[in-house]
Amino acid sequence: NLVHNGDNIATPGVGTWNVTLDLGGEDNFSATVSQYPNELYMTGSGVGLDEENWNWFEPLQLIPVHSHPELFWKIVWMKGSGEFKFAPQADWGDDFGVTGTANADGVYAKGGDNVTVPATAGYYMVVVDMKNNTVQVTEPKVYGIGSAFGSVWAAEDANYLFTIDNANEVIEFVGVPDDGDLRAHVAATTLACDWWQAEVNIDPATGDIAFRGTGGDPASFPLTTGQTISLNFKAGTGSAAK
Known part of the structure:
Protein backbone atom coordinates (compact mmCIF):
# COMPACT_ATOMS: atom_id res chain seq x y z
CA ASN A 1 0.00 0.00 0.00
CA LEU A 2 0.99 3.61 -0.51
CA VAL A 3 1.86 5.65 2.57
CA HIS A 4 2.63 9.33 3.02
CA ASN A 5 6.39 9.99 2.77
CA GLY A 6 6.92 6.27 2.21
CA ASP A 7 9.70 4.46 0.38
CA ASN A 8 10.34 4.80 -3.34
CA ILE A 9 8.40 2.43 -5.61
CA ALA A 10 10.87 -0.09 -7.02
CA THR A 11 10.68 -1.42 -10.59
CA PRO A 12 11.68 -5.04 -11.28
CA GLY A 13 14.39 -4.10 -13.78
CA VAL A 14 15.54 -1.89 -16.64
CA GLY A 15 12.89 -0.99 -19.22
CA THR A 16 9.59 0.81 -19.69
CA TRP A 17 7.06 0.12 -16.94
CA ASN A 18 3.41 1.01 -16.37
CA VAL A 19 2.44 2.21 -12.90
CA THR A 20 -1.27 1.92 -11.99
CA LEU A 21 -2.52 3.81 -8.93
CA ASP A 22 -5.67 2.68 -7.11
CA LEU A 23 -7.02 5.63 -5.14
CA GLY A 24 -10.38 4.03 -4.41
CA GLY A 25 -10.27 3.73 -0.65
CA GLU A 26 -9.54 6.13 2.18
CA ASP A 27 -6.10 5.37 3.67
CA ASN A 28 -5.92 2.29 1.46
CA PHE A 29 -4.16 3.47 -1.68
CA SER A 30 -2.09 1.02 -3.74
CA ALA A 31 0.26 0.97 -6.72
CA THR A 32 0.88 -1.81 -9.25
CA VAL A 33 3.96 -1.88 -11.49
CA SER A 34 3.70 -3.76 -14.79
CA GLN A 35 6.16 -4.16 -17.64
CA TYR A 36 3.40 -4.48 -20.22
CA PRO A 37 0.71 -2.08 -21.45
CA ASN A 38 -2.81 -2.50 -20.10
CA GLU A 39 -4.29 -1.98 -23.57
CA LEU A 40 -3.18 -2.35 -27.18
CA TYR A 41 -4.68 -0.94 -30.38
CA MET A 42 -3.99 -1.12 -34.11
CA THR A 43 -4.54 1.21 -37.05
CA GLY A 44 -3.40 1.50 -40.65
CA SER A 45 -4.45 1.47 -44.27
CA GLY A 46 -5.01 -2.29 -44.42
CA VAL A 47 -7.27 -3.10 -41.46
CA GLY A 48 -10.77 -2.42 -40.24
CA LEU A 49 -13.44 -0.34 -41.90
CA ASP A 50 -12.94 1.52 -45.17
CA GLU A 51 -12.66 4.75 -43.18
CA GLU A 52 -9.76 3.35 -41.14
CA ASN A 53 -6.60 4.78 -42.73
CA TRP A 54 -3.91 5.56 -40.15
CA ASN A 55 -6.43 7.83 -38.42
CA TRP A 56 -7.71 5.79 -35.44
CA PHE A 57 -11.20 6.14 -36.98
CA GLU A 58 -12.41 2.93 -35.35
CA PRO A 59 -10.56 1.86 -32.20
CA LEU A 60 -9.28 -1.60 -33.17
CA GLN A 61 -8.56 -2.79 -29.65
CA LEU A 62 -6.81 -6.09 -29.12
CA ILE A 63 -8.07 -8.51 -26.47
CA PRO A 64 -5.90 -9.07 -23.40
CA VAL A 65 -5.27 -12.68 -22.39
CA HIS A 66 -6.37 -13.69 -18.91
CA SER A 67 -3.42 -14.18 -16.51
CA HIS A 68 -0.94 -13.34 -19.30
CA PRO A 69 -0.36 -9.56 -19.32
CA GLU A 70 2.23 -10.01 -22.06
CA LEU A 71 -0.28 -11.39 -24.59
CA PHE A 72 -2.91 -9.68 -26.77
CA TRP A 73 -4.94 -11.03 -29.69
CA LYS A 74 -7.55 -9.98 -32.20
CA ILE A 75 -9.39 -11.48 -35.17
CA VAL A 76 -9.41 -8.58 -37.61
CA TRP A 77 -10.63 -7.98 -41.15
CA MET A 78 -7.72 -7.18 -43.47
CA LYS A 79 -8.37 -5.45 -46.78
CA GLY A 80 -5.97 -7.31 -49.11
CA SER A 81 -3.61 -4.35 -49.41
CA GLY A 82 -2.13 -1.79 -47.05
CA GLU A 83 -0.32 -1.91 -43.72
CA PHE A 84 -0.84 -1.44 -39.99
CA LYS A 85 0.92 -0.78 -36.67
CA PHE A 86 0.18 -1.00 -32.95
CA ALA A 87 0.13 1.44 -30.03
CA PRO A 88 -0.79 1.17 -26.32
CA GLN A 89 -3.57 3.71 -26.84
CA ALA A 90 -5.85 4.69 -29.73
CA ASP A 91 -3.38 7.35 -30.83
CA TRP A 92 0.26 7.69 -31.79
CA GLY A 93 2.98 7.27 -29.18
CA ASP A 94 5.14 4.24 -28.33
CA ASP A 95 3.80 2.67 -31.53
CA PHE A 96 5.48 -0.35 -33.08
CA GLY A 97 5.29 -2.87 -35.89
CA VAL A 98 7.68 -5.57 -37.04
CA THR A 99 11.13 -6.11 -38.45
CA GLY A 100 12.26 -8.58 -41.08
CA THR A 101 10.06 -11.27 -42.61
CA ALA A 102 7.64 -13.71 -41.02
CA ASN A 103 8.36 -17.40 -40.52
CA ALA A 104 6.10 -20.19 -41.78
CA ASP A 105 3.62 -19.56 -38.95
CA GLY A 106 3.34 -15.86 -39.76
CA VAL A 107 5.50 -14.81 -36.81
CA TYR A 108 7.55 -11.61 -37.07
CA ALA A 109 10.04 -10.07 -34.70
CA LYS A 110 8.61 -6.92 -33.11
CA GLY A 111 10.15 -3.77 -34.58
CA GLY A 112 9.50 -0.39 -36.11
CA ASP A 113 8.35 -1.26 -39.64
CA ASN A 114 4.73 -1.30 -40.78
CA VAL A 115 3.08 -4.72 -41.00
CA THR A 116 1.99 -5.52 -44.57
CA VAL A 117 -1.39 -7.26 -44.73
CA PRO A 118 -1.82 -10.51 -46.71
CA ALA A 119 -2.81 -10.17 -50.36
CA THR A 120 -6.17 -11.90 -49.84
CA ALA A 121 -8.83 -9.87 -48.05
CA GLY A 122 -10.51 -11.56 -45.11
CA TYR A 123 -10.21 -12.44 -41.45
CA TYR A 124 -6.81 -12.93 -39.86
CA MET A 125 -5.66 -13.66 -36.34
CA VAL A 126 -3.18 -11.21 -34.84
CA VAL A 127 -1.21 -12.11 -31.71
CA VAL A 128 1.22 -9.77 -29.98
CA ASP A 129 3.61 -11.26 -27.43
CA MET A 130 5.24 -8.40 -25.53
CA LYS A 131 7.50 -10.74 -23.55
CA ASN A 132 9.02 -12.55 -26.52
CA ASN A 133 8.71 -9.49 -28.77
CA THR A 134 6.78 -11.17 -31.57
CA VAL A 135 3.83 -10.29 -33.80
CA GLN A 136 1.91 -13.10 -35.50
CA VAL A 137 -0.49 -12.74 -38.43
CA THR A 138 -2.12 -16.04 -39.29
CA GLU A 139 -5.33 -17.83 -40.23
CA PRO A 140 -7.87 -17.49 -37.42
CA LYS A 141 -8.77 -20.62 -35.51
CA VAL A 142 -11.89 -20.73 -33.34
CA TYR A 143 -12.83 -23.97 -31.57
CA GLY A 150 -19.66 -33.58 -27.27
CA SER A 151 -18.86 -32.56 -23.68
CA VAL A 152 -15.22 -32.50 -24.80
CA TRP A 153 -13.12 -30.12 -22.71
CA ALA A 154 -9.83 -30.65 -24.54
CA ALA A 155 -8.65 -27.53 -26.36
CA GLU A 156 -8.19 -27.31 -30.13
CA ASP A 157 -10.26 -30.37 -31.00
CA ALA A 158 -10.27 -30.50 -34.81
CA ASN A 159 -13.83 -31.86 -34.79
CA TYR A 160 -15.06 -28.55 -33.41
CA LEU A 161 -13.03 -26.11 -35.50
CA PHE A 162 -15.13 -23.26 -36.89
CA THR A 163 -15.10 -22.53 -40.64
CA ILE A 164 -13.95 -19.21 -42.10
CA ASP A 165 -16.49 -17.79 -44.58
CA ASN A 166 -14.87 -14.61 -45.82
CA ALA A 167 -17.45 -14.23 -48.60
CA ASN A 168 -20.11 -13.63 -45.94
CA GLU A 169 -17.69 -12.07 -43.42
CA VAL A 170 -18.39 -14.69 -40.74
CA ILE A 171 -16.60 -17.47 -38.91
CA GLU A 172 -19.14 -20.20 -38.26
CA PHE A 173 -19.83 -23.67 -36.96
CA VAL A 174 -22.55 -25.55 -38.82
CA GLY A 175 -24.54 -28.15 -36.91
CA VAL A 176 -23.99 -27.85 -33.18
CA PRO A 177 -23.69 -31.47 -31.94
CA ASP A 178 -25.51 -31.17 -28.60
CA ASP A 179 -27.72 -28.98 -26.47
CA GLY A 180 -25.63 -26.91 -24.08
CA ASP A 181 -24.05 -23.54 -23.45
CA LEU A 182 -21.71 -21.99 -25.99
CA ARG A 183 -18.06 -22.13 -25.00
CA ALA A 184 -15.38 -21.38 -27.59
CA HIS A 185 -11.79 -20.23 -27.75
CA VAL A 186 -9.20 -18.99 -30.20
CA ALA A 187 -5.77 -20.51 -30.76
CA ALA A 188 -2.45 -19.68 -32.42
CA THR A 189 1.10 -20.95 -32.09
CA THR A 190 2.25 -17.87 -30.14
CA LEU A 191 -0.88 -17.68 -27.98
CA ALA A 192 0.63 -19.70 -25.13
CA CYS A 193 -2.25 -19.95 -22.66
CA ASP A 194 -5.08 -22.19 -21.47
CA TRP A 195 -8.18 -22.24 -23.67
CA TRP A 196 -10.36 -20.30 -21.22
CA GLN A 197 -7.83 -17.49 -21.08
CA ALA A 198 -8.60 -16.74 -24.74
CA GLU A 199 -12.32 -17.45 -24.65
CA VAL A 200 -14.89 -15.98 -27.04
CA ASN A 201 -18.67 -16.12 -26.68
CA ILE A 202 -21.91 -14.30 -27.55
CA ASP A 203 -23.59 -11.93 -25.12
CA PRO A 204 -27.16 -13.27 -24.73
CA ALA A 205 -28.50 -9.80 -23.89
CA THR A 206 -27.04 -7.88 -26.84
CA GLY A 207 -25.95 -10.40 -29.47
CA ASP A 208 -22.48 -8.88 -29.42
CA ILE A 209 -19.40 -11.08 -29.51
CA ALA A 210 -18.13 -11.31 -25.93
CA PHE A 211 -14.52 -11.84 -24.93
CA ARG A 212 -13.36 -13.09 -21.55
CA GLY A 213 -10.28 -10.88 -21.61
CA THR A 214 -9.16 -10.44 -18.02
CA GLY A 215 -12.68 -10.99 -16.62
CA GLY A 216 -14.69 -13.93 -15.33
CA ASP A 217 -16.88 -16.54 -16.99
CA PRO A 218 -19.09 -15.14 -19.77
CA ALA A 219 -22.86 -15.16 -19.42
CA SER A 220 -24.48 -18.39 -20.60
CA PHE A 221 -25.51 -18.46 -24.26
CA PRO A 222 -27.67 -21.58 -24.77
CA LEU A 223 -27.38 -23.66 -27.93
CA THR A 224 -29.57 -26.43 -29.32
CA THR A 225 -28.57 -29.36 -31.50
CA GLY A 226 -28.29 -28.53 -35.19
CA GLN A 227 -27.86 -24.78 -34.90
CA THR A 228 -25.29 -22.80 -36.88
CA ILE A 229 -23.14 -20.41 -34.86
CA SER A 230 -22.09 -17.31 -36.81
CA LEU A 231 -19.50 -14.84 -35.56
CA ASN A 232 -19.04 -11.59 -37.50
CA PHE A 233 -15.86 -10.15 -36.03
CA LYS A 234 -16.01 -7.20 -38.42
CA ALA A 235 -19.38 -6.09 -37.02
CA GLY A 236 -18.74 -7.50 -33.56
CA THR A 237 -21.93 -9.56 -33.54
CA GLY A 238 -22.83 -13.23 -33.17
CA SER A 239 -25.87 -15.47 -33.53
CA ALA A 240 -27.04 -19.07 -33.41
CA ALA A 241 -29.96 -20.33 -35.49
CA LYS A 242 -31.24 -23.27 -37.51
Whole structure:
Protein backbone atom coordinates (compact mmCIF):
# COMPACT_ATOMS: atom_id res chain seq x y z
CA ASN A 1 0.00 0.00 0.00
CA LEU A 2 0.99 3.61 -0.51
CA VAL A 3 1.86 5.65 2.57
CA HIS A 4 2.63 9.33 3.02
CA ASN A 5 6.39 9.99 2.77
CA GLY A 6 6.92 6.27 2.21
CA ASP A 7 9.70 4.46 0.38
CA ASN A 8 10.34 4.80 -3.34
CA ILE A 9 8.40 2.43 -5.61
CA ALA A 10 10.87 -0.09 -7.02
CA THR A 11 10.68 -1.42 -10.59
CA PRO A 12 11.68 -5.04 -11.28
CA GLY A 13 14.39 -4.10 -13.78
CA VAL A 14 15.54 -1.89 -16.64
CA GLY A 15 12.89 -0.99 -19.22
CA THR A 16 9.59 0.81 -19.69
CA TRP A 17 7.06 0.12 -16.94
CA ASN A 18 3.41 1.01 -16.37
CA VAL A 19 2.44 2.21 -12.90
CA THR A 20 -1.27 1.92 -11.99
CA LEU A 21 -2.52 3.81 -8.93
CA ASP A 22 -5.67 2.68 -7.11
CA LEU A 23 -7.02 5.63 -5.14
CA GLY A 24 -10.38 4.03 -4.41
CA GLY A 25 -10.27 3.73 -0.65
CA GLU A 26 -9.54 6.13 2.18
CA ASP A 27 -6.10 5.37 3.67
CA ASN A 28 -5.92 2.29 1.46
CA PHE A 29 -4.16 3.47 -1.68
CA SER A 30 -2.09 1.02 -3.74
CA ALA A 31 0.26 0.97 -6.72
CA THR A 32 0.88 -1.81 -9.25
CA VAL A 33 3.96 -1.88 -11.49
CA SER A 34 3.70 -3.76 -14.79
CA GLN A 35 6.16 -4.16 -17.64
CA TYR A 36 3.40 -4.48 -20.22
CA PRO A 37 0.71 -2.08 -21.45
CA ASN A 38 -2.81 -2.50 -20.10
CA GLU A 39 -4.29 -1.98 -23.57
CA LEU A 40 -3.18 -2.35 -27.18
CA TYR A 41 -4.68 -0.94 -30.38
CA MET A 42 -3.99 -1.12 -34.11
CA THR A 43 -4.54 1.21 -37.05
CA GLY A 44 -3.40 1.50 -40.65
CA SER A 45 -4.45 1.47 -44.27
CA GLY A 46 -5.01 -2.29 -44.42
CA VAL A 47 -7.27 -3.10 -41.46
CA GLY A 48 -10.77 -2.42 -40.24
CA LEU A 49 -13.44 -0.34 -41.90
CA ASP A 50 -12.94 1.52 -45.17
CA GLU A 51 -12.66 4.75 -43.18
CA GLU A 52 -9.76 3.35 -41.14
CA ASN A 53 -6.60 4.78 -42.73
CA TRP A 54 -3.91 5.56 -40.15
CA ASN A 55 -6.43 7.83 -38.42
CA TRP A 56 -7.71 5.79 -35.44
CA PHE A 57 -11.20 6.14 -36.98
CA GLU A 58 -12.41 2.93 -35.35
CA PRO A 59 -10.56 1.86 -32.20
CA LEU A 60 -9.28 -1.60 -33.17
CA GLN A 61 -8.56 -2.79 -29.65
CA LEU A 62 -6.81 -6.09 -29.12
CA ILE A 63 -8.07 -8.51 -26.47
CA PRO A 64 -5.90 -9.07 -23.40
CA VAL A 65 -5.27 -12.68 -22.39
CA HIS A 66 -6.37 -13.69 -18.91
CA SER A 67 -3.42 -14.18 -16.51
CA HIS A 68 -0.94 -13.34 -19.30
CA PRO A 69 -0.36 -9.56 -19.32
CA GLU A 70 2.23 -10.01 -22.06
CA LEU A 71 -0.28 -11.39 -24.59
CA PHE A 72 -2.91 -9.68 -26.77
CA TRP A 73 -4.94 -11.03 -29.69
CA LYS A 74 -7.55 -9.98 -32.20
CA ILE A 75 -9.39 -11.48 -35.17
CA VAL A 76 -9.41 -8.58 -37.61
CA TRP A 77 -10.63 -7.98 -41.15
CA MET A 78 -7.72 -7.18 -43.47
CA LYS A 79 -8.37 -5.45 -46.78
CA GLY A 80 -5.97 -7.31 -49.11
CA SER A 81 -3.61 -4.35 -49.41
CA GLY A 82 -2.13 -1.79 -47.05
CA GLU A 83 -0.32 -1.91 -43.72
CA PHE A 84 -0.84 -1.44 -39.99
CA LYS A 85 0.92 -0.78 -36.67
CA PHE A 86 0.18 -1.00 -32.95
CA ALA A 87 0.13 1.44 -30.03
CA PRO A 88 -0.79 1.17 -26.32
CA GLN A 89 -3.57 3.71 -26.84
CA ALA A 90 -5.85 4.69 -29.73
CA ASP A 91 -3.38 7.35 -30.83
CA TRP A 92 0.26 7.69 -31.79
CA GLY A 93 2.98 7.27 -29.18
CA ASP A 94 5.14 4.24 -28.33
CA ASP A 95 3.80 2.67 -31.53
CA PHE A 96 5.48 -0.35 -33.08
CA GLY A 97 5.29 -2.87 -35.89
CA VAL A 98 7.68 -5.57 -37.04
CA THR A 99 11.13 -6.11 -38.45
CA GLY A 100 12.26 -8.58 -41.08
CA THR A 101 10.06 -11.27 -42.61
CA ALA A 102 7.64 -13.71 -41.02
CA ASN A 103 8.36 -17.40 -40.52
CA ALA A 104 6.10 -20.19 -41.78
CA ASP A 105 3.62 -19.56 -38.95
CA GLY A 106 3.34 -15.86 -39.76
CA VAL A 107 5.50 -14.81 -36.81
CA TYR A 108 7.55 -11.61 -37.07
CA ALA A 109 10.04 -10.07 -34.70
CA LYS A 110 8.61 -6.92 -33.11
CA GLY A 111 10.15 -3.77 -34.58
CA GLY A 112 9.50 -0.39 -36.11
CA ASP A 113 8.35 -1.26 -39.64
CA ASN A 114 4.73 -1.30 -40.78
CA VAL A 115 3.08 -4.72 -41.00
CA THR A 116 1.99 -5.52 -44.57
CA VAL A 117 -1.39 -7.26 -44.73
CA PRO A 118 -1.82 -10.51 -46.71
CA ALA A 119 -2.81 -10.17 -50.36
CA THR A 120 -6.17 -11.90 -49.84
CA ALA A 121 -8.83 -9.87 -48.05
CA GLY A 122 -10.51 -11.56 -45.11
CA TYR A 123 -10.21 -12.44 -41.45
CA TYR A 124 -6.81 -12.93 -39.86
CA MET A 125 -5.66 -13.66 -36.34
CA VAL A 126 -3.18 -11.21 -34.84
CA VAL A 127 -1.21 -12.11 -31.71
CA VAL A 128 1.22 -9.77 -29.98
CA ASP A 129 3.61 -11.26 -27.43
CA MET A 130 5.24 -8.40 -25.53
CA LYS A 131 7.50 -10.74 -23.55
CA ASN A 132 9.02 -12.55 -26.52
CA ASN A 133 8.71 -9.49 -28.77
CA THR A 134 6.78 -11.17 -31.57
CA VAL A 135 3.83 -10.29 -33.80
CA GLN A 136 1.91 -13.10 -35.50
CA VAL A 137 -0.49 -12.74 -38.43
CA THR A 138 -2.12 -16.04 -39.29
CA GLU A 139 -5.33 -17.83 -40.23
CA PRO A 140 -7.87 -17.49 -37.42
CA LYS A 141 -8.77 -20.62 -35.51
CA VAL A 142 -11.89 -20.73 -33.34
CA TYR A 143 -12.83 -23.97 -31.57
CA GLY A 144 -15.97 -25.05 -29.78
CA ILE A 145 -15.53 -26.76 -26.44
CA GLY A 146 -17.66 -28.13 -23.62
CA SER A 147 -21.23 -29.36 -23.23
CA ALA A 148 -22.52 -28.33 -26.68
CA PHE A 149 -19.55 -29.97 -28.39
CA GLY A 150 -19.66 -33.58 -27.27
CA SER A 151 -18.86 -32.56 -23.68
CA VAL A 152 -15.22 -32.50 -24.80
CA TRP A 153 -13.12 -30.12 -22.71
CA ALA A 154 -9.83 -30.65 -24.54
CA ALA A 155 -8.65 -27.53 -26.36
CA GLU A 156 -8.19 -27.31 -30.13
CA ASP A 157 -10.26 -30.37 -31.00
CA ALA A 158 -10.27 -30.50 -34.81
CA ASN A 159 -13.83 -31.86 -34.79
CA TYR A 160 -15.06 -28.55 -33.41
CA LEU A 161 -13.03 -26.11 -35.50
CA PHE A 162 -15.13 -23.26 -36.89
CA THR A 163 -15.10 -22.53 -40.64
CA ILE A 164 -13.95 -19.21 -42.10
CA ASP A 165 -16.49 -17.79 -44.58
CA ASN A 166 -14.87 -14.61 -45.82
CA ALA A 167 -17.45 -14.23 -48.60
CA ASN A 168 -20.11 -13.63 -45.94
CA GLU A 169 -17.69 -12.07 -43.42
CA VAL A 170 -18.39 -14.69 -40.74
CA ILE A 171 -16.60 -17.47 -38.91
CA GLU A 172 -19.14 -20.20 -38.26
CA PHE A 173 -19.83 -23.67 -36.96
CA VAL A 174 -22.55 -25.55 -38.82
CA GLY A 175 -24.54 -28.15 -36.91
CA VAL A 176 -23.99 -27.85 -33.18
CA PRO A 177 -23.69 -31.47 -31.94
CA ASP A 178 -25.51 -31.17 -28.60
CA ASP A 179 -27.72 -28.98 -26.47
CA GLY A 180 -25.63 -26.91 -24.08
CA ASP A 181 -24.05 -23.54 -23.45
CA LEU A 182 -21.71 -21.99 -25.99
CA ARG A 183 -18.06 -22.13 -25.00
CA ALA A 184 -15.38 -21.38 -27.59
CA HIS A 185 -11.79 -20.23 -27.75
CA VAL A 186 -9.20 -18.99 -30.20
CA ALA A 187 -5.77 -20.51 -30.76
CA ALA A 188 -2.45 -19.68 -32.42
CA THR A 189 1.10 -20.95 -32.09
CA THR A 190 2.25 -17.87 -30.14
CA LEU A 191 -0.88 -17.68 -27.98
CA ALA A 192 0.63 -19.70 -25.13
CA CYS A 193 -2.25 -19.95 -22.66
CA ASP A 194 -5.08 -22.19 -21.47
CA TRP A 195 -8.18 -22.24 -23.67
CA TRP A 196 -10.36 -20.30 -21.22
CA GLN A 197 -7.83 -17.49 -21.08
CA ALA A 198 -8.60 -16.74 -24.74
CA GLU A 199 -12.32 -17.45 -24.65
CA VAL A 200 -14.89 -15.98 -27.04
CA ASN A 201 -18.67 -16.12 -26.68
CA ILE A 202 -21.91 -14.30 -27.55
CA ASP A 203 -23.59 -11.93 -25.12
CA PRO A 204 -27.16 -13.27 -24.73
CA ALA A 205 -28.50 -9.80 -23.89
CA THR A 206 -27.04 -7.88 -26.84
CA GLY A 207 -25.95 -10.40 -29.47
CA ASP A 208 -22.48 -8.88 -29.42
CA ILE A 209 -19.40 -11.08 -29.51
CA ALA A 210 -18.13 -11.31 -25.93
CA PHE A 211 -14.52 -11.84 -24.93
CA ARG A 212 -13.36 -13.09 -21.55
CA GLY A 213 -10.28 -10.88 -21.61
CA THR A 214 -9.16 -10.44 -18.02
CA GLY A 215 -12.68 -10.99 -16.62
CA GLY A 216 -14.69 -13.93 -15.33
CA ASP A 217 -16.88 -16.54 -16.99
CA PRO A 218 -19.09 -15.14 -19.77
CA ALA A 219 -22.86 -15.16 -19.42
CA SER A 220 -24.48 -18.39 -20.60
CA PHE A 221 -25.51 -18.46 -24.26
CA PRO A 222 -27.67 -21.58 -24.77
CA LEU A 223 -27.38 -23.66 -27.93
CA THR A 224 -29.57 -26.43 -29.32
CA THR A 225 -28.57 -29.36 -31.50
CA GLY A 226 -28.29 -28.53 -35.19
CA GLN A 227 -27.86 -24.78 -34.90
CA THR A 228 -25.29 -22.80 -36.88
CA ILE A 229 -23.14 -20.41 -34.86
CA SER A 230 -22.09 -17.31 -36.81
CA LEU A 231 -19.50 -14.84 -35.56
CA ASN A 232 -19.04 -11.59 -37.50
CA PHE A 233 -15.86 -10.15 -36.03
CA LYS A 234 -16.01 -7.20 -38.42
CA ALA A 235 -19.38 -6.09 -37.02
CA GLY A 236 -18.74 -7.50 -33.56
CA THR A 237 -21.93 -9.56 -33.54
CA GLY A 238 -22.83 -13.23 -33.17
CA SER A 239 -25.87 -15.47 -33.53
CA ALA A 240 -27.04 -19.07 -33.41
CA ALA A 241 -29.96 -20.33 -35.49
CA LYS A 242 -31.24 -23.27 -37.51
